[in-house]
Structures are given as structure tokens and as C-alpha cells.
Amino acid sequence: MSAESPTIIPFDHGIYAIDTEFAGTQMMDASHLIVDNGEAAFVDVGSNFSIPVLLAALDKLGLTRNQVRYVCVTHVHLDHAGGAGQIMQDLPAATLVVHPRGARHMIDPSALYEGARQVYGTETMKQHYGDLIPVPAERTLEVHDGDTLPLGKRTLSFLDTPGHALHHYCIHDSKAGAVFSGDTFGISYRSLDTDKGPFIFPAATPVQFDPEKAHESVNRLCALNPRAIYLTHFSEITAIDDLAAQLHGDLDAYAAIGRRHMAEKPDTRGIRSDLKALFVRRLAAHGCDFDDDTLEQALGMDITLNTQGIAVWSAKQFKASPTTKV
Numbered sequence: 001m002s003a004e005s006p007t008i009i010p011f012d013h014g015i016y017a018i019d020t021e022f023a024g025t026q027m028m029d030a031s032h033l034i035v036d037n038g039e040a041a042f043v044d045v046g047s048n049f050s051i052p053v054l055l056a057a058l059d060k061l062g063l064t065r066n067q068v069r070y071v072c073v074t075h076v077h078l079d080h081a082g083g084a085g086q087i088m089q090d091l092p093a094a095t096l097v098v099h100p101r102g103a104r105h106m107i108d109p110s111a112l113y114e115g116a117r118q119v120y121g122t123e124t125m126k127q128h129y130g131d132l133i134p135v136p137a138e139r140t141l142e143v144h145d146g147d148t149l150p151l152g153k154r155t156l157s158f159l160d161t162p163g164h165a166l167h168h169y170c171i172h173d174s175k176a177g178a179v180f181s182g183d184t185f186g187i188s189y190r191s192l193d194t195d196k197g198p199f200i201f202p203a204a205t206p207v208q209f210d211p212e213k214a215h216e217s218v219n220r221l222c223a224l225n226p227r228a229i230y231l232t233h234f235s236e237i238t239a240i241d242d243l244a245a246q247l248h249g250d251l252d253a254y255a256a257i258g259r260r261h262m263a264e265k266p267d268t269r270g271i272r273s274d275l276k277a278l279f280v281r282r283l284a285a286h287g288c289d290f291d292d293d294t295l296e297q298a299l300g301m302d303i304t305l306n307t308q309g310i311a312v313w314s315a316k317q318f319k320a321s322p323t324t325k326v
């Protein structure tokens with residue numbers, strides 16, 4: 001629960017989830033570690049403030065820093081890649097594996113920082129992210145759709161998976177029958193598990209959310225027939241087909257909300273109110289009868305981010321609409 005005693009959840013096939021303790025919250029943001037035959041890879045690393053926790057986790061698992069061969073960032077949103085520059089300084093043998101559209105933002109993070117500052121504000125940036133550290137270009141490796149990398153005795157395959165972001169890949173680990181999905185297969189906090197199973201919903205973070213592409217990427221991951229999917233928020237889910245059906249339903253609902261508010265400058269309060277109503281309905285069906293405070297505490301931040309992402313998408317639909325007068 002801190003750098004001294006990191007929370008490590010072990011799974012089969014040398015896979016571990018480590019709680020990055022992002023934004024001081026427990027079990028919200030995971031880094032995964034894949035260990036095979038003396039080699040290790042991190043998948044997503046949280047923010048700068050997560051890095052001492054991840055290094056302590058290596059120690060606890062009896063791994064040296066030199067054994068880490070790859071730092072994989074599924075995409076360059078800062079709860080996944082904000083600490084990449086820092087951890088690359090701490091892991092001398094590692095290569096940063098990044099989507100071709102994300103690489104330049106890891107090498108020069110100034111635009112990434114500014115983009116995030118516009119969404120979150122200066123104070124939150126200082127509090128939750130700190131200064132982003134550039135990664136030397138020669139230590140980065142861009143992976144394209146279908147590329148593979150060896151790790152110990154297994155092979156990691158990379159899939160280009162837009163929908164949440166255009167700079168997003170997922171990793172298929174055929175030895176484990178698993179996929180590391182970043183935010184492509186939505187968000188599912190373990191605190192919302194009930195006897196009905198996990199609660200899952202799509203992450204529509206601005207500014208590249210695209211429901212159609214998100215449907216396709218979810219289908220692509222399902223076609224791999226994975227035994228488990230490891231989400232960054234938060235870790236292992238199984239019963240993939242059921243959860244995919246929920247994601248598809250929600251993506252349609254998000255798009256319907258976006259279309260309902262389609263305008264040059266969409267009414268974000270209206271979108272948030274519609275989105276919140278969707279969550280209330282879905283949570284009730286899931287067996288979570290939350291009052292307003294509990295709902296806002298559990299999911300308020302996600303609802304706000306999804307509102308912004310839907311609003312950006314909605315404005316793009318307005319501009320593309322044949323009925324739009326220009």
C-alpha cells in the first residue's frame with residue numbers, strides 16, 4: 001500500500017497486477033508485470049509517483065532492475081504512461097514499447113503535458129503527475145499492428161486498437177491466453193463486483209473517443225478468444241463475452257447521448273446528466289443501489305471524463321453532418 005509494501009496480486013502464467021496507487025486511490029490504476037524465464041515486462045506504469053511502488057514490487061518479487069526488458073505503454077494517457085520517463089531512468093536494460101502515434105509524445109512530452117493540463121488543470125497536474133520526463137529516442141521502439149516481441153519463452157503480439165485513443169495498442173499473450181487491454185476493453189473496478197459479476201463500462205476520455213472504432217476493437221479482442229483480459233482499471237476479468245456485450249450496449253448508449261446533444265458546442269451539463277442516468281440504471285440492474293454521493297464518489301470522475309469525450313465526439317459529428325451549414 002506504499003513504496004515499502006506494494007500491493008501485488010499474482011495470477012497464473014507469471015502475470016502480476018501491481019496497484020500504482022495513482023492519485024492516492026487504491027485499486028483504481030494497475031501496472032501489470034509479465035515474468036518469463038528471467039525476463040520481465042511492465043504493461044503501463046501509472047504516474048511518476050507510482051514508480052517507487054513499481055520498483056519496490058520488483059524487489060519484493062526477487063527481480064533485479066536489469067531483468068526488465070520492456071516497459072510497454074498501451075497508450076500515452078498519463079495514468080498509463082505519465083511515469084514512463086522516470087522508470088526508464090531506473091531500468092537500464094529496458095526498451096520503451098509504444099504505439100507509433102504515441103512515440104513522439106514520450107520523446108518530447110511537452111504537448112502531452114499541455115493537453116492534459118487543459119483537461120485536468122494546473123493544480124491536478126502538479127498533484128497527480130509532476131513533470132513529465134522525456135525518454136531518449138534511441139530507447140523507444142514503435143510497434144505496429146501485428147508486430148511481436150519475445151519475452152523469455154513467450155511471444156507478445158501487438159494490436160492496433162483505436163476507439164479509446166488513436167495511439168492505443170493492446171497486447172496478446174498467447175502463452176497465457178490473455179490480453180492486456182489498457183483502456184480499450186473499458187473500465188471495471190473490483191470494488192463494484194457483485195454476485196452478478198463485474199460492472200464494466202467504456203472509457204470515453206477526450207479527445208479521440210470514437211464509438212464505432214471502439215466496437216471494432218472490442219470485437220477484435222474477443223476474436224482472440226482470451227481466457228482473461230487484464231484492464232489497467234482494474235486488472236483481471238474473465239467471462240469476456242458477457243462483458244463485451246455490456247460494452248457494446250454502453251457504446252451505443254454513449255453514441256446516442258452524443259447524437260442527442262449534437263452541436264458545435266455540445267451542452268456538457270446535458271450530456272453528463274444523460275450519462276449519469278445511464279450509470280444509475282446500469283448500476284441498479286447490477287445490484288448497486290447507490291445514493292447520489294456514493295455514485296459521485298465511486299464514478300463521478302469517470303462520468304465527467306466520459307462526458308468530455310462524448311462532447312468532443314459529438315462536436316465532430318456536428319461538423320461532419322451533411323445538414324450542418326458552414
Ligand SMILES: [Zn+2]
Binds near residue numbers: 164205
Ligand atoms: Zn486512456
